[in-house]
Amino acid sequence: MSIIEVITLGFALGTDAFSVSVAIGTKNLRLLLLLKLSFMIGVFHILMPLVGINLGAFLHNFFGNYYFEGTIDSITTTIGSGILMILGMIMIYENLSNKEDQDYSFQLYGWSLIILALSVSIDALSVGVSLGMLDSSMIFNCFVFGVIVTIMVMVGLILGGKIGGVVSENSELLGGIVLILLGIHFLFF
Structure with a gap:
């Protein structure tokens, strides 16, 4: 993956977190809480794709070495690209179907902070699996x-x-x- 592709994917992954942070930001948070929440969500967006990339690489190597020796690259590229496109469609569907106001009135400390960070970064796990199947550089991307x-x-x-x-x-x-x-780019180019 080129650096432009990595940065573009990073922005796409961050849109959930950004939209939630804009809504939470309407509460005018203290600077310390703002930094803590940003850092926590950022850490989860490093860890979740890293776990997913390792899982995707494992699946790529397992199936490539044992079942589909000659065609695994095209199969895993297709699967990885398909997962990205499906995630995109899910995000669009959720955006178009959830127009009601969400309530962000919970307290932002302890477990609620961790659960919030996990909930907005769970899609990064699936993207990580896709990247692992695409045989991408792990640590740098994450x-x-x-x-x-x-x-x-x-x-x-x-x-x-x-x-x-x-x-x-x-x-x-x-x-x-x-x-x-x-997803279309990775599939055809």
């Missing part, structure tokens, strides 16, 4: 994802009070479109 998402969350939290609903509603739609386009 680090870039984490940095991009951390910055996106910080920006979302800071801007949340000013731009509220407009950006948070449309960023997940944009992320879904980007994931579909990346």
Whole structure:
């Protein structure tokens, strides 16, 4: 994967976290909580794809060595690209079907902070599996994802009070479109 593809995928992965952070940012959080939440979500966006990449690489190697020796690259590339496109379609569907306001009134500390970070980074696990099947560089990609998402969350939290609903509603739609386009790119190019 080129650096442009990694950065684009990082932004696509960060759209869920960004939209949630804009909504949470409307509470005008203290700086320490803003930094803690951004860092926690960024760490999860490093760990989840790393776990997924290792799982995808394991599946690629297992099936490639034992079952489909000559055709595993095309099969896993197709599967990985398909997963990205399906995730994009799910993001678009959820964006179009969930227009009601979400309640972010829970406290942001302890387990609720961890659960929030996990919930907005769970899609990164599936993307990691795709990348592992595409035989991609693990640590560098995951680090870039984490940095991009951390910055996106910080920006979302800071801007949340000013731009509220407009950006948070449309960023997940944009992320879904980007994931579909990346899946098509990996499949055909």
